[in-house]
Amino acid sequence: MELEYDLLVVSAADAGHDDPLFQAGTAAFEAGDSVAQAAALKSHASAVLGYVSDRFSVSSRGAACRPTQVGDATIGEREGVPYADLLLDWTCPEPVDEHVVRSGLFPDGEGYVKGTKTIVTYEIDGRSGSAALDSANPSFSTAQAWYQRFGEFFLLGAEHLLTGIDHILFLLALIAGSRRLREIVLAATSFTLAHSVTFMLAALGLVEAPGVIVEPIIALSIAVVAGWHLWGIWRRGEHAADLETAGRGHFSLDRAGWIRLGVVFCFGLVHGLGFAGALGIDEAWSWTLLWSLLVFNVGIEVVQMTIIAVVFPLLFVLRRRAPKAGLWATGVVSAGVSIMGLIWFVQRISGS
Numbered sequence: 277m278e279l280e281y282d283l284l285v286v287s288a289a290d291a292g293h294d295d296p297l298f299q300a301g302t303a304a305f306e307a308g309d310s311v312a313q314a315a316a317l318k319s320h321a322s323a324v325l326g327y328v329s330d331r332f333s334v335s336s337r338g339a340a341c342r343p344t345q346v347g348d349a350t351i352g353e354r355e356g357v358p359y360a361d362l363l364l365d366w367t368c369p370e371p372v373d374e375h376v377v378r379s380g381l382f383p384d385g386e387g388y389v390k391g392t393k394t395i396v397t398y399e400i401d402g403r404s405g406s407a408a409l410d411s412a413n414p415s416f417s418t419a420q421a422w423y424q425r426f427g428e429f430f431l432l433g434a435e436h437l438l439t440g441i442d443h444i445l446f447l448l449a450l451i452a453g454s455r456r457l458r459e460i461v462l463a464a465t466s467f468t469l470a471h472s473v474t475f476m477l478a479a480l481g482l483v484e485a486p487g488v489i490v491e492p493i494i495a496l497s498i499a500v501v502a503g504w505h506l507w508g509i510w511r512r513g514e515h516a517a518d519l520e521t522a523g524r525g526h527f528s529l530d531r532a533g534w535i536r537l538g539v540v541f542c543f544g545l546v547h548g549l550g551f552a553g554a555l556g557i558d559e560a561w562s563w564t565l566l567w568s569l570l571v572f573n574v575g576i577e578v579v580q581m582t583i584i585a586v587v588f589p590l591l592f593v594l595r596r597r598a599p600k601a602g603l604w605a606t607g608v609v610s611a612g613v614s615i616m617g618l619i620w621f622v623q624r625i626s627g628s
Contacts, residue, residue, distance in 0.1 A: 277328065279381070281305060281313055281351065281358040284324065287386055291330070292323035310351040310358060317349040317360055324349065324362075331380040332394075334366040341366035341375075356488055373401055378415035391439075393432065406568040408432045426571040433575025436551070442620065443547065446498045447580060449613045450540065451587050452606040453505035459533055460588055463540050464580060470544025472573055475551045479569050483549075490549045492624040497543035499617030502610040504536060509607050551576070 285301030288294070297320035304312035317324055325345050334341040346363040353359065368375070379394040394409040400418055407416040408428045416425075437443055450467070454460035477483040551573075595602030 277332070277362045277364060278352065278354075278359045279328070279362065281360045283382055283388060284327070284360050285316070286388055287382055288320070288324045288327035290386070291327045292320075294320055294323040296320065297323050305358065308358075310353075313351045313358060313360075314349060317351075321345065321349070324360075325364075328362065328364070328381070331383075333378050334368070335376045335378070336368040336370065336372045336374070339369045341368040356486055371401075373403070374417055374419040375400060376415055376417050377407070377409075379409040380414060384411065425568065429568045429571040430575040430578075433572035434579045435575075436572075437576045437579040442494055442498060442617075443550075444583070445613045445616060446494075446501060446543075446547070447583055448587070448609060449498060449502035449505070451584060451591065452609045452613070453501065453508070453536070454588070455533075457588070457592070459536075460584060462533075462537055464584055466537050466541040467544040467547070468577055468580070470541045471548030471551060474545045474548030475573060476548075476566070476569055478549050480566065485549045488624075488627075490546060492621050493543075493546045494550050495617050495620035495624055497546060497617070499614045499621060501540065501543065502614035502617060504539070505606060505610040506614060508532075509603065509610075 282302070282305045285297060285305065289298035289301065297316065300316040300319065301313065304316050325343070329343045334343075343364045343366050346365050350361045351358050352361050377396055377398070379396070381394055382389055382392040384390050384392075392410065395406065396409060396416070397406040398404065398418060403418045405418065405420070405422075405425050406429070407420075407425055409416065413428060416428075447464075450463045451460055454463060474483065478485070591602065591606065594605060
């Protein structure tokens with residue numbers, strides 16, 4: 277099990293009324309001392325194991341399996357954040373081909389975090405799969421059908437985009453700056469292809485980029501894409517929505533359209549790393565996890581295309597019936613998005 281270190285220390289200390297764990301664990305966290313962090317968990321192993329085993333369980337035919345910690349907890353790191361790695365061995369009353377896994381780790385009621393997601397991958401007695409657990413779906417059976425597993429990851433992907441305001445603002449910037457339907461379709465497709473590649477590679481542990489670099493670039497990408505449209509309005513005024521020259525080729529894009537497409541693709545590569553980091557998966561290659569990640573990505577794309585299908589037609593009608601109003605509307609949206617992106621960029625660079 278991989279658990280965020282500082283959250284584990286606070287939650288386990290609170291649940292076990294173990295103030296020494298809180299004092300030693302917090303001091304080690306603030307000092308950034310991984311050796312001291314591991315020592316704090318080792319000294320208070322019973323409190324840590326008690327917290328975890330009470331809230332993460334495995335059962336077979338209604339009977340609880342008994343967890344035993346194997347070795348001492350070690351400290352790893354993910355995107356600059358220390359994680360506690362615990363190896364637990366569950367002994368079940370009798371051998372069966374179906375197990376129920378339940379997670380109640382870091383619930384909202386503790387008041388430290390909200391909306392915790394626990395990602396489980398498993399290979400038990402010839403069955404393999406993955407599942408996403410949260411307060412609404414706290415458990416799963418290893419005998420569940422494939423469509424049930426994939427349904428959970430589809431909803432997780434859809435929810436991730438809907439709750440990720442930075443990615444939604446990036447999408448709105450793309451919509452506001454698109455002059456034709458083909459442009460937003462190609463831009464969305466380019467963004468999808470790019471972030472799908474890096475998302476899959478990062479989540480499968482094949483590429484790695486620290487969050488301190490990825491997150492500021494994502495914020496900057498929002499400001500740049502939105503600012504691109506503002507620059508077009510400043511340079512061309514009421515003709516900002518016109519094609520500069522006749523487009524060539526199958527896609528009928530002008531030079532500005534092709535440059536914008538390339539910029540969106542490059543930023544999409546970075547956004548994919550952000551999706552992977554937010555999901556918190558960094559596992560070795562496996563077909564089971566690959567399919568789950570693909571379904572997660574499909575959930576993202578369905579929400580993305582839904583937003584485009586709702587917003588772009590409204591903007592298109594406004595531009596046709598009242599060109600000046602349409603230009604003002606896209607300008608205001610782009611200005612707001614650009615300012616927000618710059619604010620996030622400064623905050624993420626400064627670490628505030």
